[in-house]
Amino acid sequence: MRTYLSLFAASVLVLFAAGCTAPEPPPPAAPATDYKPTATIKEIMDSMVDPSADVIWESVATYVSAAGIEERAPKNDEEWAVVRRNAIILMESSNLLAIPGRHVAKPGEKAEDPAVELSPEEIDKLIQEDPAAWTQLAHGLQESVAPVLEAIDKKSAEGVLYSADKIDIACENCHLKYWYPNDKRPGAEPASAPESK
Numbered sequence: 258m259r260t261y262l263s264l265f266a267a268s269v270l271v272l273f274a275a276g277c278t279a280p281e282p283p284p285p286a287a288p289a290t291d292y293k294p295t296a297t298i299k300e301i302m303d304s305m306v307d308p309s310a311d312v313i314w315e316s317v318a319t320y321v322s323a324a325g326i327e328e329r330a331p332k333n334d335e336e337w338a339v340v341r342r343n344a345i346i347l348m349e350s351s352n353l354l355a356i357p358g359r360h361v362a363k364p365g366e367k368a369e370d371p372a373v374e375l376s377p378e379e380i381d382k383l384i385q386e387d388p389a390a391w392t393q394l395a396h397g398l399q400e401s402v403a404p405v406l407e408a409i410d411k412k413s414a415e416g417v418l419y420s421a422d423k424i425d426i427a428c429e430n431c432h433l434k435y436w437y438p439n440d441k442r443p444g445a446e447p448a449s450a451p452e453s454k
């Protein structure tokens with residue numbers, strides 16, 4: 258009888274506890290890792306990476322023409338601000354590249370030169386097979402911009418000129434692995450010095 262009683266008590270307790278349970282909490286908000294990539298890698302290259310890198314490269318350069326030699330460098334705060342904004346875009350675009358689940362191109366898009374370029378499907382597959390290698394090269398881009406940003410903050414045209422070449426190497430390191438690994442032209446080698454700008 259004692260056992261029955263205590264079993265009864267236990268079940269009452271269980272029922273009581275169940276009855277008192279607060280209503281199911283709402284499902285937790287989407288975790289911070291729930292990205293929604295919309296643009297393709299190609300589009301990010303075309304809209305952010307390439308134009309912002311060009312602004313940096315073109316901001317400090319030596320132009321030789323019939324009119325003579327022009328040493329170009331940002332001349333005032335406003336011009337430095339333009340270069341700085343583009344350095345920020347370029348630096349953070351590396352995180353957009355690292356977001357998982359982003360496709361290289363839209364379905365049906367083809368490589369422009371299939372003789373040297375991998376198809377978007379092949380590139381997607383390479384990224385999926387080893388996401389860490391891809392992310393590392395994306396971070397390589399980010400790291401290559403950091404010294405440029407420092408030079409911009411010191412308004413050192415010489416510093417930008419010197420460090421901006423490293424950005425080109427970060428672009429090529431990734432392109433040679435994923436985009437045109439079959440490119441055997443001279444100079445198309447990882448970490449090679451960029452051609453003069």
Ligand code: HEC
Binds near residue numbers: 427
């Ligand atoms: C982490 C890898 C990675 C880095 C870093 C990277 N790219 Fe790319 N880029 C790619 C891939 C992959 C493609 C090929 C996409 C395709 O199929 O056209 C590409 C394509 C491009 C294209 C062609 C876009 C088009 O419309 O077809 C340009 C231009 C480009 N990259 C410029 C750059 C520049 C400039 C940098 C450096 C400032 C850079 N990329 C850094 C991976 C990278």
